[in-house]
Structures are given as C-alpha cells and as structure tokens.
Amino acid sequence: MNNDFVPFRPKKLWWRRLRFALRYLKNRHGFKVHSPFIFRLITQVIEEKWDYYAYQDIQTCIWEMQDSESEITVCLDGGKRGKTVPVSVFMKRYDITPSHGELLFRLCNFFHPEHILQIGAGSGLATLYLSWYAPGLNMAVIDEVNSYCSELVEELLKKYHRSVPLSYEGEVCGMLPKALDRMDGLDMIYICRIQDRKSYQSVFEKCLPKCNEKTVLVIDGIQENEEMRTFWKNVCANPAVSVYIDLFSLGIAFFNPHLHKRGYQLFF
Numbered sequence: 001m002n003n004d005f006v007p008f009r010p011k012k013l014w015w016r017r018l019r020f021a022l023r024y025l026k027n028r029h030g031f032k033v034h035s036p037f038i039f040r041l042i043t044q045v046i047e048e049k050w051d052y053y054a055y056q057d058i059q060t061c062i063w064e065m066q067d068s069e070s071e072i073t074v075c076l077d078g079g080k081r082g083k084t085v086p087v088s089v090f091m092k093r094y095d096i097t098p099s100h101g102e103l104l105f106r107l108c109n110f111f112h113p114e115h116i117l118q119i120g121a122g123s124g125l126a127t128l129y130l131s132w133y134a135p136g137l138n139m140a141v142i143d144e145v146n147s148y149c150s151e152l153v154e155e156l157l158k159k160y161h162r163s164v165p166l167s168y169e170g171e172v173c174g175m176l177p178k179a180l181d182r183m184d185g186l187d188m189i190y191i192c193r194i195q196d197r198k199s200y201q202s203v204f205e206k207c208l209p210k211c212n213e214k215t216v217l218v219i220d221g222i223q224e225n226e227e228m229r230t231f232w233k234n235v236c237a238n239p240a241v242s243v244y245i246d247l248f249s250l251g252i253a254f255f256n257p258h259l260h261k262r263g264y265q266l267f268f
Helices: 014-024 036-046 053-067 087-093 098-111 125-131 150-159 172-181 199-210 226-237
Strands: 071-076 081-086 115-119 138-143 166-169 186-191 211-220 243-246 250-254 262-265
Touching: 036 098, 036 243, 053 087, 053 098, 053 125, 053 150, 071 087, 081 087, 098 125, 098 186, 098 211, 098 250, 115 125, 115 172, 125 138, 125 150, 125 186, 138 172, 166 172, 172 199, 186 199, 199 211, 199 226, 211 226, 226 243, 226 250
Parallel strands: 115 138, 115 186, 138 166, 186 211, 243 262
Antiparallel strands: 071 081, 211 250, 243 250
16 A cells, blocks of 8 residues: 655645535635625635736746755655655755745735744745745744755845745744744744644644734645545634634635634635
C-alpha cells in the first residue's frame, strides 16, 4: 500500500467535488447571506476578479524562482523520507495554486494583518502572497524540512521592498512557541501542511491564546482526507470560532465574538 504523503497540494478528488458542487454553490455571490460582513467578504474578496497590481509582480517572482537552480525536498511517508526536486517541478505539482495564492493576497489586502504566522512553507510562494500587500509586517514562517527557498525568497522580497519573515525550521509544535513569543497577537494564520497530521489540533490550540477578534485563520486541504475533515470540524465547533467558511479545499475561520456563530459554504 502506498502511504506517500505529498505536501502542499491535495489530490483532485473529482468525485467529491461533483458530489458537493451544488451544495457549495448555495452562498455564491452572497445568495442567502444576511450578514453584511460575510456578504462583503464573499463579493469583494473571495469572488473578486479584479486583476491586482501585485499579481504581475508575484508572477515575475515565480518566473525567477522557476528559472533558478534551487531544489526542494518533498516529504514522503509522513516525513520519514523525502526526495529532492527542482523548484519548477515542486511549484507545479505540490505548491499552492495561483487561485489560492491570490485569495491569500486579497484576504491580507482586505484585513491588513500586521502579525502573520505561516505554517508550512512550500517553495515560499505562499509567503510572497501573504506579505505582498504592505511592507513592515511582523511575519514568521515555520517549516519542518529544508523545503523553503529562504535565500531566494528573501532576495525577491528585498528587491520589491517587502517584509522578510523570520524562518523557523524544525518540528512545528517545538518551533511554534518561539515564533509566538515574538508576536503580540495573531492577525493572520495560514496553515498549509504539517507532516504529523496529529499535530494540527495541538497547533490550533497553541495559537488560540494569541487570537483576537481581528484574527483570520486559513487552513489548506480541509477535505483532503478524513483526518483533515475531522480537524476542520473541531475548529468550527470551537467556542472561540464565530464564523467559518468552507471553500471545499480551503477553510477560513474568524474569532470575532460580535459575529453570530454560523457556517457558510462556497465552491471556490
């Protein structure tokens, strides 16, 4: 039996997508959404089609990264072994998709987070999308293996006068306290991939004390497997979470106590 764990890009579960497509379309374009906050979020951020200036800048960075000779480690068997592939191959097969990356940018551009935590680095592409909206951000990136093109991404961020995040390499639960100690709070949390799937809940609980009414939590791969679906259900059921949006492949949660607890579903 093949137990290979491929990070950063969930398999295309077409049968599940077809099964849930109609149900996930029910809140499209803000239909049947009575909350002004969620309506604005859906129509002005999630479904926004405007071609932001940043997209072309980031695309230029992508080309530079793909042209580089850097290589990235892909984790297999839950991190027990790995293989090394060129950055261009990694970005095509395993990294965040352009649509997801652009959504991260729009979320940051909308909420203006100053303290950003990213767990799971990939090639560094998600880091570019998260940090591109403004300079002077307090951002930390935690990655479990040497799969982060830190030097290349740092050069690109400096070239475009963007904030260079602090990088932590090691077991997530071990590195997380160090990263959190340097932050007064968490405005944006992006969880991409953790090798030990049992650590997701622990990471979420460790972040909770730093969350506030402005915090936005984005989780990638919430429908990837049964463990991720269970984790996402636990996040939604947590008393600290008020509103949550299921985009099928991404989950977004908010901690604003002034919002009535409710879930929304969109096929993104």
